[in-house]
Amino acid sequence: MVEEGLQQLKQSEKAEVVTYFNGTGFERWNRIYSNSEEVNKVQRNIRIGHQKTVDDVLSWIKETGGINETSFCDAGCGVGSLCLPLVALGAGSIAASDISEAMVLETKRRAESQGLDMRRMTFNTSDLESLTGSFHTVICLDVFIHYPQKAAEEMVRHLCNLSEKRLIVSFAPYTPLLALLKKIGQFFPGPSKTTRAYILREKGIVNAALQSGFKLKRRKLNQAPFYFSQLIEFCRD
Numbered sequence: 174m175v176e177e178g179l180q181q182l183k184q185s186e187k188a189e190v191v192t193y194f195n196g197t198g199f200e201r202w203n204r205i206y207s208n209s210e211e212v213n214k215v216q217r218n219i220r221i222g223h224q225k226t227v228d229d230v231l232s233w234i235k236e237t238g239g240i241n242e243t244s245f246c247d248a249g250c251g252v253g254s255l256c257l258p259l260v261a262l263g264a265g266s267i268a269a270s271d272i273s274e275a276m277v278l279e280t281k282r283r284a285e286s287q288g289l290d291m292r293r294m295t296f297n298t299s300d301l302e303s304l305t306g307s308f309h310t311v312i313c314l315d316v317f318i319h320y321p322q323k324a325a326e327e328m329v330r331h332l333c334n335l336s337e338k339r340l341i342v343s344f345a346p347y348t349p350l351l352a353l354l355k356k357i358g359q360f361f362p363g364p365s366k367t368t369r370a371y372i373l374r375e376k377g378i379v380n381a382a383l384q385s386g387f388k389l390k391r392r393k394l395n396q397a398p399f400y401f402s403q404l405i406e407f408c409r410d
Contacts, residue, residue: 205220223400
């Protein structure tokens with residue numbers, strides 16, 4: 174009965190996320206991850222922080238070389254903040270997916286408007302749990318905010334199963350300060366706090382990857398006001 178109740182809660186939260194990011198959430202985050210001036214101070218800082226994370230990932234990938242032969246999975250692609258620059262850099266192939274159909278359609282629209290090579294991209298509306306396939310590199314940025322600790326660790330193991338060589342993830346890390354801000358309602362304040370926002374303990378995320386045959390290669394904390402993201406790259410032994 175307890176497991177059944179937890180599963181029902183999980184499905185309920187997922188339904189909230191889908192509804193949000195296909196509606197008002199899509200409008201808000203599509204505006205944040207753009208050049209629009211119609212953003213408030215909080216949203217602008219989130220844009221800056223997220224771009225730091227994306228820039229770091231692109232830098233790490235360029236360092237390793239061989240991007241033209243690399244297959245990527247952008248799990249939780251949003252509006253294409255990462256996968257579109259990867260295509261522009263010459264990535265071999267990219268599977269872009271998101272739980273929100275509106276986000277996936279916007280990613281495709283932006284790719285077409287930028288004149289990118291659509292032959293190297295596939296688009297899929299899917300949650301993390303339903304993703305299948307095999308990719309050289311799997312990347313999941315700022316998506317675990319919607320998963321509590323145990324579920325996030327399960328997703329790390331699942332994404333490891335999809336990855337042949339490399340997994341890159343980012344998440345809001347647990348710190349006493351963030352825990353306090355979340356408790357008093359200042360973590361993703363105002364209208365942005367529409368869905369539950371989870372902060373995660375890094376040890377659990379790392380252990381889930383280690384147990385799946387990966388090792389921690391590097392990590393970096395990116396932050397801006399109202400944006401905190403722990404970025405970690407794992408590689409197979």
